[in-house]
Amino acid sequence: MTSQLRQLKAHLAEPENFAPYGQVICPTPDHKPFDSQDAQLFLNQGQPRFYIMRLPRRGLKFTQITHHIRCTQCLGSLNGKEWFIGVAPPADELRVDQIQAFRVPGDRFIKLEMGTWHAGPYFDHEEFIDFYNLELADTNITDHETINLLQTYNLEFQITP
16 A cells, blocks of 8 residues: 655744744843743753754654653754754644644754644754754653554655745
């Protein structure tokens, strides 16, 4: 059986259009007081982990999507590199018809709300990109539900810039 390929046009990640999935955090002056435009983090279910992850180029196609329900997650590229991510709103059950794609310029990072389904980061213009990642120390062990879209729905997704 041949899988179905769905094209996802990438939207520029901005605070307003990314709100159903989390937050877009843009540069602000150093002395600005904390407010709702700052990352609203939930990392109280364990030891926070802040690290730099190196990802190789994987292109812009994906067949798996993941969510974490115990914490928020922050992702951003180092060195101003642009990247892409597929997301669906936080939910216990994934709704594949709600998967969207976003382009994240290197001048901002995203905070994924607890339970947001996500695939990525993806890029096709560099051999690798380093990303900072803030989550819990055991997120990828104890809080990592992944759905294989190809096996479950016979779907592949292609992000178009």
